[in-house]
Amino acid sequence: MTLRHRISTAIAAAGLLLLTGPAMAQAEYPDHPVHVVLGFSAGSGADILGRYFAHQIEVLSKQPVIVDNKPGATGNIALRFVAQAKPDGYNILFTANSNMAGSRYLFKDLPFDTLKDFVPVASFAQIAFVVVVSPNSPYKTIAELTAHLKEKKDNIFGYTNQTALLSGEYYKQLAGVSAKAVSYKTAADAMRDVIDSTLDFMVMDGTFAAGQIRQGQLKALAVTTAQRSPTLKDTPTMQEAGITGYEFAPWWGCYVPKGTPQPIIDKLSGWFKQIAAMPETPIFLETIASISQDQSGPEAAARLQAELPKWETLVKAAGIEPQ
Amino acid sequence: MEIGFTDLIQGFGVALQPHNLLYCFIGVMVGNLVGVLPGMGVLSAVSILLPLTYGMPPVGAILMIAGIFYGAQYGGAICSILLNLPCHPPHAVTCLDGFPLTQQGKGGVALGITMIAALFGAAFGIIQMIFMAPYIANIAYSFGAAEICSLMLVGLLAGATLAKGSPLKGVAMTILGLLLGLVGQDINTGIERFTFGLLDLDDGVELVALSLGLFGIAEFLRSVNNTAPINTAYAKLRVSDMRPSKAEMKQAAFPILRGTLIGSLCSLIPGTGPTIASFVAYAAEKKIAKKPERFGRGAIEGVASPEASTHSSVQGDFIPTMSLGIPGDAAMALLLGALIIHGIQPGPRLIVEHADIFWGLIASFWLGNIMLIILNVPMIGIWVKMLMVPYRYLYPTALFFICIGVFAAKNTLFDVVMTVFFGVFGYILLKLRFEPAPILLGFVLGPRLEENFRRSLLISRGDLMTFIDRPISAFFLAVCVLLIAMQIWVRFKRKKPPILIPDTAYE
């Protein structure tokens, strides 16, 4: 092929593209495998959750969906990867609100702006955190715990990640109690200290806690979500337990890099709507103590915006210095 | 104990079903192969294969994933012994004496001993799982922050003298390892330490990158164009010639037993996986040896004990994971995830509610370990042939395996760059006659030491007496004092090192 030939072919191709325009692009996406980027290692609770949705997208899009686990730096490695990816809908990010709203206050020099570099596509799941105490603890309700914490000095509570820490801080703030935070790498590490009441209470990820609660290893006082968790039907929400206005929990969203064509975003968010409507979705989410959610991209964006002040004050209250 | 042999027989019924047998076989095969590849640890193998099991029946899936775990341990020692490459962190310490044995033409014997140690350690771990499961809770829950902290201190003190050569240099390397372990986000405050502004260092240095850099790439840099020709005559030996002699068996018997006990103890303490178990076993063996100077120069005990320890620890690690829902390490956390995704809630009631899985798993452990022995013993002859490959072909190939293995651990190329960095650094250390092994020990123990030290003080509200008030912690601290006293004693005596601390130290 001569150079002139090539150029003319290219022009012809471009012209064709122009003619068929957006309709064509919409019909074509996705024409090769889509990568779902997850900031968590394979097998983690977040991974299990992400893979379910990735699998359903694969069914709906009829294209292979590959889950790329890029753990590290509390998910920021994955965020950086997607922020720098081509905005063509083939690299999409599943992540929690702690990364999107919280990390603005938790980190100083992130190489991306969570609000400006990403477009929310949907919010699809909500995870409950649970306030737990020892099964031998005399406290059966949040009110009793609050009274005890007010009476005693030198209280301590356990947490495993920043969101859990801030959930605890939020409770302290609204209930007007004081307690020092003790960090644990995993909820499993903390089991012993909860059971023998070394810790006055602990904020734990529902995925891990649900099984322990059902088997009587832990006592649940409240969940941190706005609605009760189907996995822990008998556990009241913080609001119901008397902490008025309390809602603080991780929720999962799908994000694409800024500049992704709107038709692709619409297509993706349409799939999430379809997945949320599937009867097996809530059943699956229940096994990992999560709640199905069906919020559009703009709704997710508005929710992020609304959450920002809460994150900011809580990070300050927890005495966390942004890095 | 009322749950006994009928359950176990029932378990064999589950495990012997043809499809379950097949899943178990696939698991141990994949594990075994992955174990041989440098850097491709259990963690990456399971993360890669876990999604494939999502569509499988739960029993088969669990048997297969479990098979990958203990199967990988069988492969892990091969490169350590034959090539001085720690493919797999728990087996890093096996290099110290395994490779000298190879250089002396006893690589096959070392592998043979490894297999015996593996089977014994695993068998003990399984028996422990059958009989101890109901009592585990008490043991696991008696190790709080203060106890773990004191235990880590014992490990560090025992381990500082891990390598041959100057003890001062050993101490320096241990401290360096501790410091390297601090790199990354501090879990208490989230502050980034020693990350030099690199986001990729937030989670700290990757263990695989560190060990393959220090032992793998550093070794290539030293040996390229400069290999002492290894005597390969023995590579032509038959399998029967590699059988350990009676004398060697006798020499290895007690180390295997001690290693097994240390490994099973480590498995009961949450968060203390096989890597710590094997290092502690090696250090203990060296401490109690009549001639510690033999270690690092091809002592068969230096292979037997840590290998037994690794295997018993890996099998034992299943106990807290299955019966408490508390994983011993990151790899076990993956298994926990696999159980949950199949709708099985690990915890005290698992044995009752899912008897088929629990006892089927135990039965499959027996079958899987036997399969592994059958797979591996004839393979020893083939592995040893690897030594006949000239070094000039071997090191470029190994370099590639290291690169891709390190990448696969976390799917990041940054770690490969880190490996190169540690390779160069390790080479400088080698040139200055430092032994890098204690770096790994410090690196593995350090973060847990700091985390638990700080947590103990938080919980005790700043009272240092917490370490002495708690009897288990006080006991470990007493062992520490004993270790230091011994060191001073040896220094003053400077004659024959006396026979020291009894086994009870690791009771």
Place this chain on the structure above:
Amino acid sequence: MTHAWVGGGAGESTGVIKPNRLDYYAGGLVMLLGIGAAYTGSGYEMGSLTRMGPGFFPTALGVLLAFVGVLIAGSASFGEADEVHATSTPPDWRGWICIIAGALLFVLFASHGGLLLATFSCVFVAAMGDRTNTWKQAALLAAGVTVFGIVVFAYGLRVQIPIVGF
């Protein structure tokens, strides 16, 4: 602290036993690392005994490491100028550069080029570090490892690097 080391070294070198120079460097390196760690560590918050800050451990370990470094350098002068070392082989720049370049090429091509190119170039360049390997041998080895690597890692273990890609 650098001062103490220089002083000690100078003083001892007049002694009867010839100091072991290697250990001077070794001690010096350890000390530098220790001082570096302590200095960096002291930049983080120290905290109190109850709530120990992130700076406590690094600073303490750094100081300890620097001290051990002094001891290593110091003990060098006290004899045990053991076996004169055969480790002083001449530098082998070709080998070193090829090995390091091989690994770095893997990194480069794994992100821009794919597994095929990454594997081949890594093995080929590393193999060229050996003075006895010919071009042909290195290429043959690299081709072999590439085929094996793609079968095992791309198809078997599904490692997340495309075989050929951007």
